[in-house]
Amino acid sequence: MKGDKNTVDCPVRDVAVDIAAPEGDEDTGGWGGLEFLPGHPLIWVLILSELVVFGAFLLVFSAVRIMDPAGFAADQLHLSPLAGGINTIILLTSGLCAVFAMRAVEHGKLLSCRVWLGATALLGLVFLIVKLLEYGAKIDAGITIDTSTFFTLYFLITGFHALHVVLGLGILCVVGIWPSRINIETGTAFWHMVDLIWVLVFPVIYLVR
Amino acid sequence: MMEHKTVSARTATWVWGVASTATILALAATFEQVPGGALIARFLPVVIIMAVASTKAWLILRFYLGLRNAQGSWTGLFAAFLIVIVVGVVFAQAAIILIDQ
Amino acid sequence: MKYQSQKVALYYIYGALTLFAAQIVFGVVAGTVYVFPNFLSEVLPFNVIRMIHTNALIVWLLMGYFGAAYYLLPEECETEIHSPKLAIIQFWLFMAAALAAVVCYILGIHEGREFLEQPLPIKVAIVVVALIFLYNSTLTLLKGRKTAISNVLIVGLWFVALLFLFAFYNPANLSLDKMYWWYVIHLWVEGVWELIMASILAFLMIKMTGVDREVIEKWLYVMVSLSLFTGILGTGHHYLWIGTPGYWQWIGNVFSTLEIVPFFAMVVFCFYMVWKGGREHPNKAALLWALGCSVMAFFGAGVWGFMHTISSINYYSHGTQITAAHGHLAFYGAYVMLNLAIFTYALPYLRGRAPYNQQLNMWGFWITTSAMAFMTFTLTFAGIVQVHLQRVLGMAYMEVQDQIALFYWMRLGAGVVVLIGVTLIIWSLVVVPRARPATGAVRQTGK
Ligand code: HEM
Ligand SMILES: [Fe+2]
Numbered sequence: 001m002k003g004d005k006n007t008v009d010c011p012v013r014d015v016a017v018d019i020a021a022p023e024g025d026e027d028t029g030g031w032g033g034l035e036f037l038p039g040h041p042l043i044w045v046l047i048l049s050e051l052v053v054f055g056a057f058l059l060v061f062s063a064v065r066i067m068d069p070a071g072f073a074a075d076q077l078h079l080s081p082l083a084g085g086i087n088t089i090i091l092l093t094s095g096l097c098a099v100f101a102m103r104a105v106e107h108g109k110l111l112s113c114r115v116w117l118g119a120t121a122l123l124g125l126v127f128l129i130v131k132l133l134e135y136g137a138k139i140d141a142g143i144t145i146d147t148s149t150f151f152t153l154y155f156l157i158t159g160f161h162a163l164h165v166v167l168g169l170g171i172l173c174v175v176g177i178w179p180s181r182i183n184i185e186t187g188t189a190f191w192h193m194v195d196l197i198w199v200l201v202f203p204v205i206y207l208v209r
Numbered sequence: 210m211m212e213h214k215t216v217s218a219r220t221a222t223w224v225w226g227v228a229s230t231a232t233i234l235a236l237a238a239t240f241e242q243v244p245g246g247a248l249i250a251r252f253l254p255v256v257i258i259m260a261v262a263s264t265k266a267w268l269i270l271r272f273y274l275g276l277r278n279a280q281g282s283w284t285g286l287f288a289a290f291l292i293v294i295v296v297g298v299v300f301a302q303a304a305i306i307l308i309d310q
Numbered sequence: 311m312k313y314q315s316q317k318v319a320l321y322y323i324y325g326a327l328t329l330f331a332a333q334i335v336f337g338v339v340a341g342t343v344y345v346f347p348n349f350l351s352e353v354l355p356f357n358v359i360r361m362i363h364t365n366a367l368i369v370w371l372l373m374g375y376f377g378a379a380y381y382l383l384p385e386e387c388e389t390e391i392h393s394p395k396l397a398i399i400q401f402w403l404f405m406a407a408a409l410a411a412v413v414c415y416i417l418g419i420h421e422g423r424e425f426l427e428q429p430l431p432i433k434v435a436i437v438v439v440a441l442i443f444l445y446n447s448t449l450t451l452l453k454g455r456k457t458a459i460s461n462v463l464i465v466g467l468w469f470v471a472l473l474f475l476f477a478f479y480n481p482a483n484l485s486l487d488k489m490y491w492w493y494v495i496h497l498w499v500e501g502v503w504e505l506i507m508a509s510i511l512a513f514l515m516i517k518m519t520g521v522d523r524e525v526i527e528k529w530l531y532v533m534v535s536l537s538l539f540t541g542i543l544g545t546g547h548h549y550l551w552i553g554t555p556g557y558w559q560w561i562g563n564v565f566s567t568l569e570i571v572p573f574f575a576m577v578v579f580c581f582y583m584v585w586k587g588g589r590e591h592p593n594k595a596a597l598l599w600a601l602g603c604s605v606m607a608f609f610g611a612g613v614w615g616f617m618h619t620i621s622s623i624n625y626y627s628h629g630t631q632i633t634a635a636h637g638h639l640a641f642y643g644a645y646v647m648l649n650l651a652i653f654t655y656a657l658p659y660l661r662g663r664a665p666y667n668q669q670l671n672m673w674g675f676w677i678t679t680s681a682m683a684f685m686t687f688t689l690t691f692a693g694i695v696q697v698h699l700q701r702v703l704g705m706a707y708m709e710v711q712d713q714i715a716l717f718y719w720m721r722l723g724a725g726v727v728v729l730i731g732v733t734l735i736i737w738s739l740v741v742v743p744r745a746r747p748a749t750g751a752v753r754q755t756g757k
Contacts, residue, residue, distance in 0.1 A: 031528055037283065038213040038275040045532050049539045049568075055294055056564045062301035069305045085236045089229050092265075095273050096225040102215045145557055152557045185213070192273040196266055199228075203262040204298055207239045208255050 039186035047193045050164070054157070054197045058204045061153050068149070073209050075150035078143060080134060084206040087130050088199060094123035095195040098188040105184045113184060117176045120191060124169050131162050154205055161201055164194045216272045224272045228265045235261040248306060255302040259295045266291055311659040313384035315391035320660050321401040322377025323653050327736050329370035329408065330646075334725075334732045336363040341722040345715065354416070361415050361427050367641060368425060369408045372470070374649035375506055376400070379447055379463055381656045382513050387454025392446050400442040407435040423487070425495060426477045433477060440471035458527035459509045459516070462534055466505030473497050485553035492548045499640070500544055500569060500611070504537035507607070507648050508572075511580060514600045514655055519587025529579045536572040544569045550621040551628055559621040566619045570612040573604075573644075580604040593658065595671040595738075599651035602679060606643025614639050614686065626701045631714070632693030639686040647679075650735065657739055667738035674738055678731030685724035692717035 034041035065072045101116035138144075138151075145155040168191050175187035216224070238257045270287050271277040311317070340359045343349050350359070380397055384390055391397060411432050414420060420427040428436065444467065451464050476493040512530040516523055546562025580601050591597055614636040618627040627633065658665045692714040699705045699713055 033280070033283070036279050038278070041528070042531055042535060045535050046539070049536065051290055052568065053564060055290060056567075057560070058294055059297045060560065060564065062298045066301050066304050066308070069309075081236055081239060085232055088232045092225055092228050092232070095269065096221055099216060099221040099273055100218065103218060106215055146555065153560065156557055156560055189274060192269055195273065196269045199232075199265040199269065200262055200294060203235060203258045204294075207235065207258045208298060208302065209239070 037189075039189035040182060043186045043189050047189065050193060050197065054161070054201065057153070057157050057160075058200060061157065061204060062208075064149055064153070071148060072150045075148055075154075076206070076209055078138065078141065079154070079206050080137075081206045083130055083134050084202045087127050088202050090123050090127050090130070091195045091198050094120050094127070095192055097123065098191050102184055102188050105179055105181055110179055113179050114176050117172055117179075117184075117187075120188075121169050121172045121176075124165055124172070124191075128162060128165055131158070131165075157201055157205060161194070161197055164197070168194045213275050213278050215275065221272060224268045228268050231261045231265055248310075251306055252302060256299060259298055263291045263295050311662070313390050315394040315397075316381050316384050317660060318391065318394045318397040318401070319377040319381035319656060321398060322373050322380065323657065323660075324740070325401060325405055326370040326373040326377060326649065327653070327739065329366045329373065330732065331736060333363055333366035333370060334729050336366065338722070338725045338729050341718070341725040344718040345722055358415050358418075361420065362412055364425055365411060365415075365427065366408075367646075369404070371641075371645045371649060373401075373404060374653070375467065375470075375510075376404075376443055378506075378510055378649070378652045378656075379443075379467065381652070381660070382463070382510070383447060383450050383454075383460055386457045386460040386513070387450055389450065389454035392449035392453070396442055396446050400439055400446070403435065403442070404439045407432050407439065410435075421480070423477075423480060423491060426491065430478075436474065437471070440474065444468060444471060457523070458530050459513050462505050462509040462512075462530060466502045466509065469502040470498060470506075473502065488552050489549065489554060492545055496545045496548055497542070499644070500541040501538065503645060504541060504572060505534050507603075507644060508533040508537065508576060510648055510652050511576060511600060511604065514596065514651060515580065515583040515587075517655070518589075518591040518593065518597050518600070519583045520589040521583045521587045525586075526583065529575075529583075533572055533575050533579060536575055540565050540568040540571060547619045547621075547624070550624050563620055567616060569619075570608075570616055573608045573612040577604040577608045593655055593665040593668070595665065595668045595675070596651055596655035598672055598675055599647055599654050602675060603643065603647035603651050606639065606647055606679065606682075608643070610636065610639030610641070610643035610686070614690075626697050627693065630693045630696045630700070631689045631717075632697065635686045635689035635693055638689065639682060642679075642682045650675075653739055661742060663742060663745065666742055670734055671738035674731050674733075674735035676731075678728055678735060681724045681727035681731055685721050685728070688717045688720040688724060692721070 031041040034044045037044050097116050097120040101113045101120060104110075104113035104116055135155075143151055145152050171187045171190050175183040235258050238254050238261075267288075276284060276287060336359055339350065339354075340356065340363050343351075343356050343359065380391060407428075411428050414429050414432070415427065419429050421429060426433075444464075447464055447467065451460055473494055476490045479490050481487050481490065508530055512526050515521060516526050542565075543561050544566035546558045546560075547566035548562070549558035550562055581604075584597065584601065618624050618632050618636065654671060695714050695717070696710050700707060700710045705713075
């Protein structure tokens with residue numbers, strides 16, 4: 001955290017008010033290891049929490065499928081693996097652009113960084129459009145979140161994920177405006193997490209049958 | 210926060226190529242009829258799909274999220290996460306097949 | 311005590327302790343009605359007793375937070391309170407509103423929505439109290455040093471006030487009524503009150519363990535992130551069977567299960583800091599309360615909450631004595647103990663004395679905490695029997711109540727012991743022994 005602008009400006013040994021400061025209390029960074037990961041440590045609290053939540057949802061989905069495999073298989077026929085597959089490749093490509101943005105800022109090329117971030121975000125938008133088309137098709141077919149357990153979980157899981165894409169677009173914008181190294185690293189870490197979750201969500205919901 | 214080395218453009222592009230190809234393969238696996246008895250035909254595709262998924266996830270973790278620079282304990286934690294999901298999904302499939310028979 | 315204006319905290323602490331005593335007395339009376347159904351029924355019906363019991367709890371906890379804020383803000387911000395006079399006015403207005411509410415309840419005037427029974431004018435008065443507080447504390451914060459602790463605390467208190475606004479909206483549709491009701495109740499205790507809890511614990515840890523502020527603030531950020539991440543959508547565990555759409559079950563199950571994590575993090579935080587600091591702080595009782603708070607909150611909120619948070623279990627347990635068991639231990643462990651920790655820590659400074667009555671205070675801790683744990687067990691067993699007889703076998707409600715009468719007797723016993731323990735605690739905090747002549751001027755270390 002040393003040298004980070006975000007550090008709160010406070011004296012280190014406020015404790016002296018109460019009792020003498022402890023001797024030999026080395027500053028280990030205090031993030032319990034999170035500081036060894038790229039980006040701001042707090043983004044990793046979020047990433048880990050998200051992975052737990054989506055992981056739990058995917059396990060719940062699989063467990064509930066045991067109860068009604070035929071129903072799940074029938075409902076799954078309404079999904080388009082092709083649309084999901086295209087979206088996977090879109091997100092992977094978008095992630096690649098984010099890596100390039102990171103490399104650009106490392107070399108101090110701000111313009112190039114912003115262009116790559118723009119490409120990242122643009123692909124994110126395309127992902128959302130495909131997603132909306134999919135949802136639209138469901139709704140046209142009279143399918144809603146209340147139709148069946150399969151579709152409740154489908155809409156919840158992919159919907160939560162899509163919300164993260166929206167949030168990620170916002171984060172990309174913010175770090176694009178203030179493209180410090182740590183900001184870009186933090187923002188792209190979030191974006192890669194969204195990517196990572198999708199490559200797990202897609203096969204479990206669209207493909208496994 | 211430590212300084213991290215981002216992957217080279219070459220490696221990143223390779224990772225992207227592998228992951229994208231794997232996606233297409235996994236899609237194909239779901240459409241192809243696997244020869245063999247009902248058991249294999251229903252079990253094998255799921256194993257392949259999940260193997261592909263976890264490979265992609267692993268690539269993203271290591272190269273895009275930069276985990277390859279982190280200590281082993283972090284690598285272990287994320288590996289454990291992926292294993293739990295893969296095992297969960299594969300076991301569910303196994304349970305479905307066993308109940309059917 | 312470094313800043314004169316910290317003294318206003320004394321009003322709040324004494325006020326809170328007064329209402330605390332009232333809360334426990336009415337709790338014991340309510341427990342008595344469970345075993346002698348006609349006890350006081352002519353004078354004070356059960357619903358009024360219960361309202362006073364629960365409202366006194368909420369009001370004194372809030373009063374404690376205000377006191378804690380007025381105590382710790384000057385030290386954190388390194389400046390005097392913006393207006394101590396306003397703080398005192400705020401206190402009396404709050405106290406008057408609380409007493410007016412009690413009078414109204416006794417006269418049978420209330421809005422009949424659990425915890426939010428206050429008649430409309432009193433609700434408005436509460437908002438005014440909150441506005442005065444927010445004005446006073448935010449200006450203090452703005453003119454002084456900004457620390458993670460004071461920021462988190464004040465953000466928490468802002469949201470306490472904002473969420474209370476949902477108390478003014480009471481749709482006729484019962485499902486909607488409950489939906490908004492939980493915006494206040496759940497998002498308070500499992501959302502923003504956790505911010506208050508984490509920041510006060512962090513303050514106590516900085517003061518008592520000697521661990522670097524830098525380290526403690528990082529923990530604070532992590533704990534707060536986890537609380538909000540799990541707690542906000544965790545509201546879903548109240549939307550399982552009340553007529554809300556079915557998808558809430560999945561959201562509620564997943565997120566509310568994870569609500570254990572921030573409570574667990576607070577336990578790890580407190581113990582790790584104490585271990586890392588390795589310092590003997592003279593105020594042992596305050597440290598005991600702080601550590602105890604994290605542990606009992608973990609059990610009461612985390613473990614006892616998880617017990618009935620999964621929709622398929624809650625289907626049976628909803629609104630039974632299992633809920634009561636959880637409600638008691640969670641409120642006691644998390645927020646009662648939190649307030650007692652900061653009171654125990656602050657009072658010696660506020661009164662310019664070395665920590666006093668430590669033994670008595672710690673006896674109070676053990677007696678009250680054990681009795682609360684016992685009460686929780688009896689209510690849990692009562693709840694399990696109740697669920698089986700009533701929800702599984704379909705016996706009539708009142709028939710089942712007869713079957714679990716023994717548990718209600720034990721609960722009353724536990725309540726009486728709690729009353730004794732609380733008496734010791736309040737005595738130990740309020741009645742300062744006369745200073746010995748030789749050490750008359752001695753104050754707490756380093757001051
Ligand atoms: C310190 C934090 C907490 C406090 C003070 C608290 C307090 C309460 C209270 C008073 C009630 C009863 C409300 C009523 O119906 O009148 C309640 C209900 C409930 N609480 Fe908590 N709680 C806390 C944390 C938690 C946590 C972390 C969980 C889950 C892991 C949880 C799960 C539940 C559930 C499922 C109910 C509904 C019970 C029912 O359906 O009857 N609570 N809580
Ligand atoms: Fe709740």
